[in-house]
Amino acid sequence: MQDFNSAAATKESGSILVTGATGLVGSHLIANLVNQGKKVKALYRSQIPDIQHAAQIQWVKGDILDIQSLEDALAGVSQVYHCAAMVSFNPAHKHILYKTNVEGTANVVNACIDAGIEKLLFVSSVAALGRIREGAPITEQMHWTADTSNSEYGKTKYLAEMEVWRGAGEGLNIVIVNPTIILGCSDWNKGSAAIFKNVYNEFPWYTEGTTGFVDVADVVDAMVALMHSNISSERFIVSADNITYRQLFNLAATAFGKKQPHKKVSPLMAKLVWRVEAIKAMVTGSNPLLTKETSATAQAKVEFNNSKLLQYLPAFTYRSIPETVQRICNEFKQKYQLT
Template sequence: MILVTGGTGLVGSHLLYNLASNNKKVRAIYRREHKLDTVKKVFSYYTEHSESLFNSIEWVEANLTDITALTNAFKEVTHVYHCAAFVSFEPDKYHQLRKINIEGTANIVNLCVSHNIKKLCYISSIAAIGHHANSEELITENTHWNTEDDNSVYAITKYGAEIEVWRGTQEGVDAVIVNPGIIVGPGFWKGAGSSSLIRLIYKSVPYYTNGSTGYVGVWDVASVMQQLMESNIKNEGFILVSDNLTFKNFIYKVANALKVEPTKKKASTFLLELGWRLDWLRHKLTGKRRQLSKHTAKSARQRTLYDNSKIKNALDFQFTPIDEVIEKTSKLFLEDIKKD
């Protein structure tokens, strides 16, 4: 039996589709019942038998902090894909991020140890990998993580979650960690994840920035995770990035695929610095959620380049070009808005 946490998310739903399509015996954890409809929607992109495929999965309601529910979910499980996480760059969400990302992962690892799980796959993030002072130097899995850096609250908790996974390997659990870049894929247009970028660009992003980062298609992420779990590779981490793009380039590629006009306004350093301070003030005065934190403003102008050679060599894997990913995702988005 395979257990998947975070089954109602972007990666989790695509991973479940792959596993169920290959007739794997799968149990998936969900937290909110209404999100199950989105999983069915994702399945419907790829098959006419989405309902029967969905029903082949054993769904269990559980929370990463609910030990009793998690323990029940682990019955007869041999392999675990841990996809569940809380994504936020808002500083005031730090304790909630720690609770879910670090303590929640510790709970999963502890249950993997006590249930003699054969292998664990954890989906982390490139946010949990260190950076070079030289923006032109490629970042690899061995790039040093500096605890003294001004890291975002999200990055800190994802790095902390990785520490829990590595602890599990010292206690007898074989594990692999994947660190994807910004994941591009369909189905979650209105959420807080990367899929919402497509919707935002369609509605018009007011500014672009000079920063850059790594991007990858959700189909590649799900495929690599499954291949790693079925391989003899263990206790290794892998960067999953198809292409390194500037934010401007990504916005222009998506806008072109959606047939909308991209923004031509560049956000200067002054504008970004002013923006996050005004956003902080708005949050303090109104209590509304942060839209632009100090760290997101910093990331927007930071140039980072990632090396994907380790996973390519380990699995002889070829990433789908990001242009193809954008075209496929944008086409599905346009089809969806016609139905709404």
């Protein structure tokens, strides 16, 4: 175990490459690095995105599924943050999930080995740990199994981790983070940010399921600290606290000045809804609002043990969830000019 306060920083002679730069984690990471005066490179597919600090980033046209573009992007790079991934629980997206999350990560690992990268930090997920485990806290010692993971997404993140560990076996310096549900201001039509949109629109339903939540700023701070440390070949759960979905919804409703959800979703009701949504998706080709996987996850009572990261980085502290939710709601109000 390394003490972060005494760990020597890795060399910073080259640039830093960030994949998935436009996502929730990637965009906040880039802002953090640019504010520190770091030289940052990022991949883009067709058009340079209009995000904060875009003008201060060296954009390289490419894709993690394009090996040649990856090799070009790694020229002059010493550190890589691999944040790019597809998050979907729609059965129709199974093929692209495997292509992006598994094959794409294998490409990144291989390119890093060939380029002699000093360190690769991979953003995985607690889904790779097999997060449907009630009765015992989930730790980094746990791994995906068919019995404890309810999603193809979780399986792809587990297989992606196996590619990263393969890289470690071939001499690549790596570290992995496994965040719980990440809270942050971004496009609230996508991912976890949609929670805030639903609360603002006074969606009446809630579940009593429990899971871990964490501020995107904490995820980024942990990533940067781990990158700059001598910690290697370790994985870390990144989670501020375990609370119910209802508690989170209520915090957001209060921050927005909206009515709190007041109708409980029973397990039977959830099963009926995801089946109806599956049929609707088949007929219309749209994404289902609820799937079998997300239904089970929302009902599960799961706790994550975050002690390992705090042992390795004793100077690190988490932001409180109430403070995080209040700040994010204020950011959404400004972003979407909400009243």
